[in-house]
Amino acid sequence: xxxxxxxxQSQLIQPLxxxxxLGKEEPLGGLPGNSRHTLDSLLTQVEKDMAAGVRQxxxxxxxxxxxxxxxxxxxxxxxxxxMRQRAGGSAAIxxxxxxxSFTESGHxxxxxxxxxxxxxxxxxxxxxxxxxxxxxxxxxxxxxDMNDGRVAHLRKTLDDAGHDIAxxxxxxxxxxxxxxxxxxxxxxxxPQYGDRKSxxxxxxxxxxxxxxxxxxxxxGADLLMVKPGQPSADLIxxxxxxxxxxxxxxxxxxxxxxxxxxxxxxxxxxxxxxxxSWHNLRxxxxxxxxxxxxxxxxxxxxxx
Numbered sequence: 001x002x003x004x005x006x007x008x009q010s011q012l013i014q015p016l017x018x019x020x021x022l023g024k025e026e027p028l029g030g031l032p033g034n035s036r037h038t039l040d041s042l043l044t045q046v047e048k049d050m051a052a053g054v055r056q057x058x059x060x061x062x063x064x065x066x067x068x069x070x071x072x073x074x075x076x077x078x079x080x081x082x083m084r085q086r087a088g089g090s091a092a093i094x095x096x097x098x099x100x101s102f103t104e105s106g107h108x109x110x111x112x113x114x115x116x117x118x119x120x121x122x123x124x125x126x127x128x129x130x131x132x133x134x135x136x137x138x139x140x141x142x143x144x145d146m147n148d149g150r151v152a153h154l155r156k157t158l159d160d161a162g163h164d165i166a167x168x169x170x171x172x173x174x175x176x177x178x179x180x181x182x183x184x185x186x187x188x189x190x191p192q193y194g195d196r197k198s199x200x201x202x203x204x205x206x207x208x209x210x211x212x213x214x215x216x217x218x219x220g221a222d223l224l225m226v227k228p229g230q231p232s233a234d235l236i237x238x239x240x241x242x243x244x245x246x247x248x249x250x251x252x253x254x255x256x257x258x259x260x261x262x263x264x265x266x267x268x269x270x271x272x273x274x275x276x277s278w279h280n281l282r283x284x285x286x287x288x289x290x291x292x293x294x295x296x297x298x299x300x301x302x303x304x
Contacts (some may be wrong), residue, residue: 001056001092002223002246002287007279008303011287013056013094013248014049014294017186018042020075021064030182030257031292036062039079046086053298058094058142058290059083060187062101069110071102071125077136084137094169095133097126097141097154100189107191108145109199117199122147127157134158140167140222146174146199146212155220171250172216172224173209173235176200179228179254186253209235210242217243228252229281229289237285246287251277256292271300278302 001010017036019026025041028034037045046057061076076095083093099122100108110121122145130141141158143150151170158166176197184190201209209232213224224239226232229249240247259277263270274293281289298304 004287006303007282009053009294009297010055010304011282011289012054012278012294012297012302013058013288013290014054015058015060015290015292016042016045017060017062018076018079019062019064019188028182028186030260031186031253032260033295034186034292036186039075039082042079043082043086046083046091049295050087050091052295053304054295055091056094056288056294057083057087057091058096059138060096060101062186062188066102066104068104069121071099071129073102073129073132076129077132080133080136080138092139093137094140094142095138096144097130097133098144099125099129100145100191101187105191105193106189108196109147117147119147119149123150123153126150127153130154130157131161131163134163134166135161138166140169142169142171142225144171144174144227146171146196146201148199149219151216151221152219167222168220169223169248170216170221170225171227172213172221173232173239174200174212174225174227175203175209175232177203177228177231177252177254179231179252182253182257203231206235210238213239213247214242217245221245223248223287225250225290228255229286230255230277233281233284233286236281240285240287247285248288248290249281249284249286251281251289251291253292271296275300275302 026036227250
């Protein structure tokens with residue numbers, strides 16, 4: 001996935017949404033070709049994607065019941081075990097590790113009774129989720145919460161449990177962006193009050209963005225990431241140069257949907273624009289790209 005020469009479908013990661021308690025698959029209007037899945041439809045989609053050449057998946061769990069303190073992920077463990085059986089060793093399964101879909105507040109952290117971020121409780125919850133995911137068959141975890149110290153806590157938690165080779169793909173430079181709207185609908189993760197600017201990065205601050213990725217590298221991350229992808233393309237190569245780690249880009253839902261809407265109005269050819277957007281990110285230095293169109297790559301002529 002992070003080979004430095006060439007560019008093909010192996011550098012693309014396909015997101016998947018698993019919604020607990022869903023009666024049937026729900027196509028996502030803003031992200032055509034993508035759905036909120038039941039367990040059965042998820043497994044069917046994985047088989048179709050693998051037949052289309054996809055070898056990297058990023059799973060987003062969406063629990064039926066939300067809480068402010070107790071976060072159960074048994075449904076994710078069951079899904080991962082069955083995904084692993086279907087995929088065998090031919091695909092890598094990453095799991096987004098965050099609390100925004102689990103909390104009643106829609107925030108990526110636990111709050112104390114005074115409404116402040118409780119880092120200790122947040123770290124503990126993230127560590128518990130990460131262990132469930134890795135024990136159930138995930139190849140690696142991908143913390144996206146942007147709370148201070150979460151990578152160090154996850155690394156220690158996994159190491160202490162004997163999973164020291166399980167990689168961490170950190171959302172290391174993630175901005176408080178306006179481009180996440182379609183995703184928040186899919187993941188049922190919109191904040192119910194306030195915003196996430198107290199823990200996500202200010203889009204105006206380059207130095208903070210670079211420092212955030214350096215911290216993740218120092219805390220034990222194996223792969224780094226910028227999000228959103230195209231608006232953060234100027235940071236990809238500097239982050240790699242300062243850390244020596246592979247740096248990917250998340251082509252977020254707002255970016256992808258903008259291409260869909262442009263094509264709908266006949267302003268662009270969607271297929272050509274999608275391929276161009278991937279090459280732009282690769283040219284900027286992205287080792288890998290998370291994109292809602294990874295399953296389309298073979299049909300668009302991108303080599304394996």
